[in-house]
Each structure stands twice: as C-alpha cells, then as structure tokens.
Amino acid sequence: MILKKPYYLSEIIKETPDVSIFRFKSQDGSTMNFDPGMFIMLYYKANTPEEIGRAYSIASPPGSDVIELFIGMAHGKLTSKLETAKVGDIYHIAGPYGQFRFDPNKNKKVLFLAGGTGLAPFMSMLRYIRDKKLDVNPSLIYSVRYPNEIIRKAELEEMTKSIGMNLVVTVTRPQPGDGWEGEKGHINEDMIKRRVPDFAERDPYICGPQAFTAAMKQALQNLGIPASKIKAEIWG
Ligand SMILES: Cc1cc2nc3c(=O)[nH]c(=O)nc-3n(C[C@H](O)[C@H](O)[C@H](O)COP(=O)(O)OP(=O)(O)OC[C@H]3O[C@@H](n4cnc5c(N)ncnc54)[C@H](O)[C@@H]3O)c2cc1C
Structure with a gap:
C-alpha cells in the first residue's frame, strides 16, 4: 500500500510557454526527506476511481518546505488537470523514489x-x-x-x-x-x-x-x- 499524503498547491508560475512551476506544501506541515535528484508520484483524485498518478522530479532542494516541480504542459491525462489547477487545490504525493542521486562527498x-x-x-x-x-x-x-x-x-x-x-x-x-x-x-x-x-x-x-x-x-x-x-x- 503506497502512502499518499495530501499536499496543497501553494503557488503556480507560468514559467515558459509550455512549462509551469507548481509548488506544493504538505497539509500536515511536514517536510519530505529526499536526496537531490529523486522524484515523487503526483496524484490527482487519489484513492478514487478517477485517480491519475505520474512521476515528477523534485526541483526544490532537500530541507525546503515546498515540493517544487517543473511540468511540461503536454495536454495528457494529468497535465490537462493541472492546466486548470488553482492555488489551494489538494493533490496527493508519494515518495521520494529513485536512484538518480549525487553524493557531494564523492562527486566533486x-x-x-x-x-x-x-x-x-x-x-x-x-x-x-x-x-x-x-x-x-x-x-x-x-x-x-x-x-x-x-x-x-x-x-x-x-x-x-x-x-x-x-x-x-x-x-x-x-x-x-x-x-x-x-x-x-x-x-x-x-x-x-x-x-x-x-x-x-x-x-x-x-x-x-x-x-x-x-x-x-x-x-x-x-x-x-x-x-x-x-x-x-x-x-x-
Ligand atoms: C522518473 C520520471 C520523472 C519525471 N519527471 C518529470 C518532470 O520533472 N517534469 C515533466 O514535465 N515530466 C516528468 N516526467 C513525465 C511525467 O511523468 C508524465 O509522463 C508527463 O507529465 C505526461 O503525463 P500526462 O498524464 O499529462 O500524459 P499522458 O496522458 O500519460 O500522455 C503521455 C504523452 O502522450 C501524449 N498524448 C496523450 N494523449 C494523446 C493523444 N490522444 N494524441 C497524441 N498524444 C497524446 C501527451 O501529450 C503526453 O506527451 C517524469 C517521468 C518519469 C518516469
């Protein structure tokens, strides 16, 4: 069973013609522990028959109180939902996941x-x-x-x-x-x-x-x- 936690959209920035930056904050005020390079799963209508989940790399650094994502508005299933998303909307996030990490002690x-x-x-x-x-x-x-x-x-x-x-x-x-x-x-x-x-x-x-x-x-x-x-x- 994947733990999907509720997050609210705290900011949306239309960064370029095709990419928007979405910032999410956890509803319980907790901060996710992750290594830079990892990704999360973002869910629309989690735990309902309409659930859509997609992977997104985290752009914010570890320790930040926001999860920042750079999302290409591809007009697909999840990105279409995000096109009409508003600050305050609730999405669910699970993670972090992935092996795409760097170790600042080794990778100089x-x-x-x-x-x-x-x-x-x-x-x-x-x-x-x-x-x-x-x-x-x-x-x-x-x-x-x-x-x-x-x-x-x-x-x-x-x-x-x-x-x-x-x-x-x-x-x-x-x-x-x-x-x-x-x-x-x-x-x-x-x-x-x-x-x-x-x-x-x-x-x-x-x-x-x-x-x-x-x-x-x-x-x-x-x-x-x-x-x-x-x-x-x-x-x-
Ligand atoms: C580890 C990982 C990290 C990722 N990180 C990021 C990230 O940081 N930023 C990011 O933007 N993406 C990222 N992705 C990709 C992301 O997970 C999604 O695949 C992407 O956002 C598209 O999701 P969607 O539901 O909108 O599109 P889907 O509905 O899954 O469609 C997939 C593609 O098919 C196209 N498509 C859908 N329907 C049609 C149709 N009828 N005709 C023609 N084309 C169609 C869409 O335009 C889209 O490009 C990552 C993927 C992985 C695996």
Missing part, C-alpha cells in the same frame, strides 16, 4: 546534461550545492528548443557566480530575429569537448525524454566515457 566535479524539463533534478542538486556551500564544481549543458523556454534563467545565471557553474545553454530551433547568440543545435560530442574541456574528469548525469537520454549516452560513450560511469534518468 559533475557534468549535467539536461533536455527541457529534465533540468528539474539538476536544479535540486544545484540549489543544494549553493545553499549548503558544497565543494562541488558543476558544468551544465541545457538544451531547449527556443530561447524563451529556458526555465529559471536568472537563477541559473546567478549560479555561474555563486557556485562558479559553467553554464551552457543550447537552442535547437533558432529562429531568424530571435536574438539568440549562444550555442545552437543539439548537444553533441563537439559541443561537450569545446565547452567542457575537462569532461573526462567529471561524473556525467543525463536527464530528459527517452530520445534525448539515448543520444546523450551515445555521445558520452563516443567520447570514451564508460557506460558504467553514466547516470541517467529517463522520462516516459
């Missing part, structure tokens, strides 16, 4: 490869590194389709200063006149070598949709990284 130099909302578990790790002032050196390559799809852009840019993060954002569908001057195209071996020259010394983590994760695993292996060293969280 990390390479995070994020596709779209796959940024979420890395945000939890990065916020944890920042808030606890951990001695971890992160590089993040973050792939979005359009420049206006960058989640928490200001916070990521601030982390280049506060924790010395090497931040590389790449736009896969640049448009004429969009003003984007950064990297363009999908993450590949060449981009990793150019932008993270010390990639071989880093512990690699990948998160995003299935096709993204598969392509990134292949790129890292082509660069000589053994499959056993690569940690990946696959969605869907």
Whole structure:
C-alpha cells in the first residue's frame, strides 16, 4: 500500500510557454526527506476511481518546505488537470523514489546534461550545492528548443557566480530575429569537448525524454566515457 499524503498547491508560475512551476506544501506541515535528484508520484483524485498518478522530479532542494516541480504542459491525462489547477487545490504525493542521486562527498566535479524539463533534478542538486556551500564544481549543458523556454534563467545565471557553474545553454530551433547568440543545435560530442574541456574528469548525469537520454549516452560513450560511469534518468 503506497502512502499518499495530501499536499496543497501553494503557488503556480507560468514559467515558459509550455512549462509551469507548481509548488506544493504538505497539509500536515511536514517536510519530505529526499536526496537531490529523486522524484515523487503526483496524484490527482487519489484513492478514487478517477485517480491519475505520474512521476515528477523534485526541483526544490532537500530541507525546503515546498515540493517544487517543473511540468511540461503536454495536454495528457494529468497535465490537462493541472492546466486548470488553482492555488489551494489538494493533490496527493508519494515518495521520494529513485536512484538518480549525487553524493557531494564523492562527486566533486559533475557534468549535467539536461533536455527541457529534465533540468528539474539538476536544479535540486544545484540549489543544494549553493545553499549548503558544497565543494562541488558543476558544468551544465541545457538544451531547449527556443530561447524563451529556458526555465529559471536568472537563477541559473546567478549560479555561474555563486557556485562558479559553467553554464551552457543550447537552442535547437533558432529562429531568424530571435536574438539568440549562444550555442545552437543539439548537444553533441563537439559541443561537450569545446565547452567542457575537462569532461573526462567529471561524473556525467543525463536527464530528459527517452530520445534525448539515448543520444546523450551515445555521445558520452563516443567520447570514451564508460557506460558504467553514466547516470541517467529517463522520462516516459
Ligand atoms: C522518473 C520520471 C520523472 C519525471 N519527471 C518529470 C518532470 O520533472 N517534469 C515533466 O514535465 N515530466 C516528468 N516526467 C513525465 C511525467 O511523468 C508524465 O509522463 C508527463 O507529465 C505526461 O503525463 P500526462 O498524464 O499529462 O500524459 P499522458 O496522458 O500519460 O500522455 C503521455 C504523452 O502522450 C501524449 N498524448 C496523450 N494523449 C494523446 C493523444 N490522444 N494524441 C497524441 N498524444 C497524446 C501527451 O501529450 C503526453 O506527451 C517524469 C517521468 C518519469 C518516469
């Protein structure tokens, strides 16, 4: 029997055209214990015949009184319900789950490869590194389709200063006149070598949709990284 606890929606932020940030607080005021990188199961109408449950990576750091989620509004079963959700609505959450973790005592130099909302578990790790002032050196390559799809852009840019993060954002569908001057195209071996020259010394983590994760695993292996060293969280 899975323990599903009631949480209320404390905040909804329309972050980008397709992604909303949902913040939940537990009804009993308790704080969930989890390691950065883990996910929860979010339930609509838990314990009723209409129950819908889906997995979401936690973007907030451990110790926070909110569970923050970055959700791509895919117009599917659960995301359609979330489209009309309001602050105060009750959902149920079970967890935490997952093996996609990093250990700041062992993983001192990390390479995070994020596709779209796959940024979420890395945000939890990065916020944890920042808030606890951990001695971890992160590089993040973050792939979005359009420049206006960058989640928490200001916070990521601030982390280049506060924790010395090497931040590389790449736009896969640049448009004429969009003003984007950064990297363009999908993450590949060449981009990793150019932008993270010390990639071989880093512990690699990948998160995003299935096709993204598969392509990134292949790129890292082509660069000589053994499959056993690569940690990946696959969605869907
Ligand atoms: C470990 C893990 C962590 C995850 N973390 C996140 C996260 O942090 N953020 C996030 O956004 N997602 C995350 N996901 C994915 C998430 O669990 C859901 O799969 C996603 O939100 C879609 O759920 P849904 O019920 O809205 O879509 P579903 O109804 O399950 O549909 C799945 C997909 O099919 C498409 N679809 C549905 N019906 C149709 C139709 N009739 N015709 C065409 N296409 C259709 C939908 O657009 C959707 O893309 C994670 C998944 C896993 C396994």
